[in-house]
Amino acid sequence: MSRRTFHDIHGILLLDKPLGLSSNQALQTARRLVGAAKGGHTGSLDPLATGLLPLCFGEATKIAGWLLGSRKAYEAEVKLGATTTTADLEGDIVETRPVPELDDALIEAALAPLRGRITQVPPAYSAIKQDGVPLYVRARRGEAVDVPSREVDVYRLEVIGRAGDTLRLHVECGSGTYVRSLAVDLGANLGCGAHLTGLRRLWVEPFMAPAMVTLDDLRAAAETGPDPLEACVLPIDAGLAHIPRVQLDAAQTRVLGFGQPVPLGAGAAPGRCGVWGDDGRLMALGEVGPEGILRVLRGFNLPAP
Known part of the structure; x- marks a missing residue:
């Protein structure tokens, strides 16, 4: 080539x-x-x-950056009975413990506390930065890493398959959620430890x-x-498909083109929106305030279609 x-x-x-x-x-x-x-x-x-x-x-x-905060879904494979330094297959095994006799009720009792708005400790081997340095860099140096907990959203967490000591999970979660940490917490709730052995992201809103x-x-x-x-x-507008579309007329297009807020009227729905000019050009990611004023969050410099 x-x-x-x-x-x-x-x-x-x-x-x-x-x-x-x-x-x-x-x-x-x-x-x-x-x-x-x-x-x-x-x-x-x-x-x-x-x-x-x-x-x-x-x-x-x-x-x-805006899409980074979107809801996401994964299929995860979790191996019970062992914890690792990285919470996945890359790390060294830290501890092994016997896996209890599993049944649906026991697994559900372990999963239930991991749903909803939960507090989670991210893995030490993660890209989270402290003082400008990713945690995984500190961990690989052998430094002691103090990982602060954070609140995250887990909308759906359920078993979709089971083979021996390995569970397949469907996970839907919000931004900042570590599926590796969910695997670790599931293992802790079952009393046997666990780590992630496979992960596939299915969709991102x-x-x-x-x-x-x-x-x-x-x-x-x-x-x-x-x-x-x-x-x-x-x-680009494919990334804005889940938010309202605001179509401007010629006068409003000129106002927005000068970087000024655009009054849409009291009937305009508040919230984020995609903004198109009268020539059919995507102009901005915007936000309509409660008073019906449209303001630009990010403007696009695109040619007219």
């Missing part, structure tokens, strides 16, 4: 991250294949995790039924030309 040139591409790629790559490695590989000058991802997946990693290119990077693209798909498209590659990239 000839050397790829980089240019302005604005949109979202729903990558099926492969096993073994960090999120940044997957991002940079996809960005080079697509030829996007600028890119970012919407929340890390561990190297041992696979599945949906939304990548934002060009102006779409302006909503990457608003991409609830994602048509994911693999790196091999991108490589094959790159052999054909730029058009098949760019066809893999969704428009």
Whole structure:
């Protein structure tokens, strides 16, 4: 393949991250294949995790941080009877304990406290930063790591399969939730310890039924030309599909174009919204206040359609 040139591409790629790559490695590989000058991802997946990693290119990077806080779903595999230093397969085994005789009632009693708004201690081997240094860097140095607890939301947590001492779980959770920590806490509740042995992200709101693209798909498209590659990239508004759309008229478009708040009237629904100009161009991620005033949270510099 000839050397790829980089240019302005604005949109979202729903990558099926492969096993073994960090999120940044997957991002940079996809960005080079697509030829996007600028890119970012919407929340890390561990190297041992696979599945949906939304990548934002060009102006779409302006909503990457917002998508990071979205609701997510995973399929997790949890091995009971052993804890590890990293709470997953990468770490060394710290302790092994016998697994109790499992039945549905015992498992449900262990899962129930892990649902809802819960307090969770993230793994010491995580990307959370203290004094600008990721915790995993400190842990790998052998430093004592004091990980503060945090409140997170677990909307759904249930067993979808069981084979011996291994459970398969469906998890739906909010931003900042560590599935590895859920595995550790489940093992503690059962009295035998546990660690995560597999994780696949199924969806990230608003991409609830994602048509994911693999790196091999991108490589094959790159052999054909730029058009098949760019066809893999969704428009930015795909990332705004779950919030209201505000359509401005010509006068309102001019006001917003000057960076000024736009009065929409008392009947406007408050909250975040996507904002389109009278020429059909996506102009901003906005927020309507209780008084009906539209203000820009992030503006987009996109060509007219």
